[in-house]
Structures are given as C-alpha cells and as structure tokens.
Amino acid sequence: MTAEIKAFLLSIGAADTEDEKMVLPTLKSTAGPSAGSSGSVFIASNGRRVRLNLDKNAPLKIRKIPGTADEIAVFFQAGSDPVVTGKIEPALAHCPEQAYLNLSEKCIFDCKYCSVPILRGHTKTKEETLKIIKDAFSKGNAKAISITSGVEKTPEGELERVLELMPELKKMNVPVGVSIYPVSGGSEKLKKAGVSEVKYNIEAADPEIFKRVCSDLSETAVFDELEEAVRLFGRGKVFSNVIAGLGETDESIERMIEKLADLGVISCVRPIYENALRKNDCFMERPSKERLLKLFEAQKKISQKYDLCPEKSETMCSLCTGCDMVPGRDG
Ligand code: SF4
Numbered sequence: 009m010t011a012e013i014k015a016f017l018l019s020i021g022a023a024d025t026e027d028e029k030m031v032l033p034t035l036k037s038t039a040g041p042s043a044g045s046s047g048s049v050f051i052a053s054n055g056r057r058v059r060l061n062l063d064k065n066a067p068l069k070i071r072k073i074p075g076t077a078d079e080i081a082v083f084f085q086a087g088s089d090p091v092v093t094g095k096i097e098p099a100l101a102h103c104p105e106q107a108y109l110n111l112s113e114k115c116i117f118d119c120k121y122c123s124v125p126i127l128r129g130h131t132k133t134k135e136e137t138l139k140i141i142k143d144a145f146s147k148g149n150a151k152a153i154s155i156t157s158g159v160e161k162t163p164e165g166e167l168e169r170v171l172e173l174m175p176e177l178k179k180m181n182v183p184v185g186v187s188i189y190p191v192s193g194g195s196e197k198l199k200k201a202g203v204s205e206v207k208y209n210i211e212a213a214d215p216e217i218f219k220r221v222c223s224d225l226s227e228t229a230v231f232d233e234l235e236e237a238v239r240l241f242g243r244g245k246v247f248s249n250v251i252a253g254l255g256e257t258d259e260s261i262e263r264m265i266e267k268l269a270d271l272g273v274i275s276c277v278r279p280i281y282e283n284a285l286r287k288n289d290c291f292m293e294r295p296s297k298e299r300l301l302k303l304f305e306a307q308k309k310i311s312q313k314y315d316l317c318p319e320k321s322e323t324m325c326s327l328c329t330g331c332d333m334v335p336g337r338d339g
Contacts (some may be wrong), residue, residue, distance in 0.1 A: 009053035009092045015300040016091065017039035018279055018333070023059040023068035023082060025048065030072065030080070030096060050330055051082065053094025054337055057104070059330030061281070070096075086253040100144035103328045107144035111169050115158035117189075117224040119211065120290035121254065123283045124158045135182050138176055147178060152323040153177050154185040154201055155176040156207075163189040167197065174201035185323025187247070189225075191235035199240045205323045206237050208278070210279055212263035214256040220255060221290045234273050242320040243272030244316050246324060252303060253280030255291040262306045276325045276332050277303050304333040311335045 009017075016022075047062045049070065060068065069086075073079040073093065079088035102108040113129025113194050115122070132140070144150055155173070157166045166188045177184050186198055187207035198206055208230050212218035230248075237246040250264050265275045279300065282292045295303070311318060316327045319336025329337050 009051075009056040009058065009094060011056075011304065011333065012077045012297070013054050013092050014058050014338060015304065015333060016070065016297040017051075017058045017060065017082070018300055018331070019294060019297040020060075020066065020068055021279060021281065021294055022063035022066035022266045023070050024064050024066045025049065025070045026070060026072065028062075029278060030070065031259050040157060043258065044212075050097040050099060051080070051092070051106075052097045053092050053095045055337045057329050059103070059328075066161075079272070083305070100147050100150055101140050103330055105149055106139045106152045106323070106328060107150055108328070109140055109156070109323070111137060111157035112160040112166060113158060114160045116161065116163050117159060117222070119225070120221040121251070121280060121283060121286055121292055122269075123285040126285050134172060137173060141177070141180065148184075150180075150182060152183050152185060153180060154187070154324045154327075156187040156214065157189075159189050160259055161192045163194075167191045167194045170203075171201050174203070178202045183322035185327075187324060190230055190237075191227070192233065195233055195237040195240050196256055205247065205321065206241060207324055208237065209233050209249040210234075210264065210268070211249060211251055212254050212256065213250050213252075214260040217254050217256055231271075234268070235271055238272035243314075244274060244318075244320065246271075247276055247321070247324060249272050249278050249325075250275045251278050252295045252299065255293070258306075260300065262310070265307050265310050266302075266314075269310045269316055272314070272316070274311070274316050274318050274321065274326060275307060276309060276334075278332055287321065300333055304335070304338070307333075308335040310337070 048059050050059050065116045069083045071081050073081050084091050097104040111132040118125045152158045174285035185205040186203050190208040210230050211222050268275050279295050280292045318334050321327050
C-alpha cells in the first residue's frame with residue numbers, strides 16, 4: 009500500500025467482504041462521526057494500515073488470495089487487478105495494538121455530522137471498562153490504552169470518569185491517551201493522573217462552519233485547553249481532529265493545521281464519514297483521493313516547519329493511523 013493507494017481507499021472508506029468470517033470480530037464504532045456503522049476492517053500492507061467500514065454496497069471488495077494462509081486482495085472493479093494486497097489485522101479493542109475505548113456512547117451536544125447524540129448508547133461502568141481492557145491485553149501486543157467519551161451529562165463528569173480509571177490503567181504499564189471534551193483545568197488533572205497524551209477536537213476548520221455544525225461547543229474553550237495541554241504535556245503530545253468534508257476549503261484546513269501546529273498541536277485530518285443518520289443535518293462530502301493527498305502534503309510541510317513528529321505519537325489515532333493520512337507514518 010502506497011500513500012496514494014491508502015488515500016484512494018480512504019476516499020471510498022468502505023468495503024464489502026466475500027465472507028464475513030474473514031474479518032471477525034467485526035467492530036461497531038460507538039464514537040464520533042462513524043458511530044453506528046456496521047463494523048469495520050483493518051488492512052495492513054507494506055507498513056501502512058487502513059480502516060474501512062463494512063458495507064455490502066461498497067465498490068471495494070475484499071477477497072482471500074487462494075493458496076495463501078491469510079493474504080487478502082482488495083478489488084475496485086471486477087476483472088481488474090487488485091488495488092492492494094495485504095492482511096486483515098485483528099483489533100484488540102476498537103483498533104489493532106491498542107485498547108481504545110469509548111466510555112459514554114451518549115452526548116448532550118449535537119454536532120450535526122455525528123450520530124452519537126441520536127443513538128444514545130450505553131455508558132460503560134468502571135468494571136465493564138476494565139474488563140474490556142484486560143481482555144484486550146490478554147490478546148497480546150497492546151502498546152497503549154486510549155480513552156474517548158461522549159458527554160453523558162457534563163464534560164466535568166467525563167473528566168472524573170477518566171480520572172477514576174487512571175490508577176488501574178497505570179498498572180498496565182503502557183502510555184495512556186485521553187480524548188474528551190476539554191474542561192478548564194482538566195489537562196492539569198489528567199497530567200497529574202499519569203496520562204501521556206491528550207486530544208481535544210476542534211472538528212471544523214472553518215470558524216463559520218464550526219458555529220453552524222458544532223453550535224453547542226466553544227472554539228475558544230477548545231483552543232484555550234489545547235494551549236494549556238501543550239504547556240503541560242509538551243509540543244507534539246497534544247492532538248486535535250480536523251474534519252475534511254464539511255464544506256470547508258483546502259486553505260481553511262491548511263490554515264487550521266498551521267494554527268494548531270504553531271501551538272504545538274498535531275492535527276488528525278479526518279475524512280468525514282457521511283453518516284446516513286445525519287444526511288439532512290449538514291453538508292458532508294467524503295474527500296477525494298486527490299484532496300486527501302493535497303492535505304497530506306500540506307500537513308507534512310507544516311509538521312516539518314514546526315518540528316512536530318506525528319510518527320512519535322504513542323497513543324490514539326496518530327498511532328493507529330487507520331482513518332487518516334499520518335505524516336511520518338504514511339510517508
Ligand atoms: S484512527 Fe482513530 S478512530 Fe480510526 S480506527 Fe484508529 S483509533 Fe479508531
């Protein structure tokens with residue numbers, strides 16, 4: 009898988025398989041814009057990884073390569089050569105090599121591209137959370153624990169939920185990453201509790217689109233806590249999702265990547281998942297391969313200019329790389 013092929017696969021974002029057992033256990037996403045999708049598959053090839061949603065109607069088809077133990081090929085058009093060959097990677101919890109958990113599958117906010125507020129799922133108890141993490145570690149090869157959460161009642165409540173877990177999580181002796189809605193003073197508490205990296209999502213690159221699609225959130229509050237987090241955790245240890253596909257221009261995304269990089273924050277440029285549950289609520293358009301590659305090139309240059317190294321991330325999405333083009337890991 010080259011960077012170009014990964015960008016092509018991400019631009020489609022979904023695949024069908026000839027046999028569901030090939031990708032078991034399939035994983036239903038319970039966090040963020042793709043929550044509620046019917047499961048996903050991770051494909052590893054040539055040191056790169058991509059995550060594709062499972063969708064019977066997707067134009068990408070995953071087939072076993074006859075005569076091999078576990079090699080697969082991904083086809084775009086019947087009768088043509090495969091787009092890529094590789095292996096299906098098992099997930100430990102949500103993604104490979106990490107126990108990545110969503111604590112609360114509910115959210116009091118209503119970002120217009122996200123199905124979590126509509127699905128109103130389950131909030132895990134501490135015991136449930138620790139059991140999932142232990143089960144993930146029993147599968148071996150766990151490099152990190154990453155925690156995210158919707159907002160069941162208050163952002164402060166989610167911070168407390170994470171802090172209560174931390175004494176147990178630290179015993180696992182791997183880096184812990186936390187991505188929750190920012191709370192003033194929360195970064196200091198997370199740092200003291202032993203968290204390694206944090207992610208507070210700015211979501212929309214264009215301030216006008218942010219006001220429209222994330223009308224319950226405060227861009228200022230996110231930026232203030234990102235700045236505080238860099239002071240505490242250090243440059244390159246703080247992350248922020250920037251969604252591509254909400255109607256913004258490439259220039260606005262590049263400006264946002266640079267604004268974040270100037271603070272010491274690494275962007276995760278995330279192709280929008282056109283969630284069927286929200287299709288009438290805001291503009292959503294999966295970015296093309298060309299757009300993803302253009303934004304990737306811009307992010308690489310900005311990362312170099314500000315001496316940020318996404319490839320050194322120890323937790324969360326810049327370690328996983330399944331959903332985004334990650335400078336230093338994808339090229
Ligand atoms: S990149 Fe992030 S959201 Fe995507 S599969 Fe990996 S951990 Fe999950």
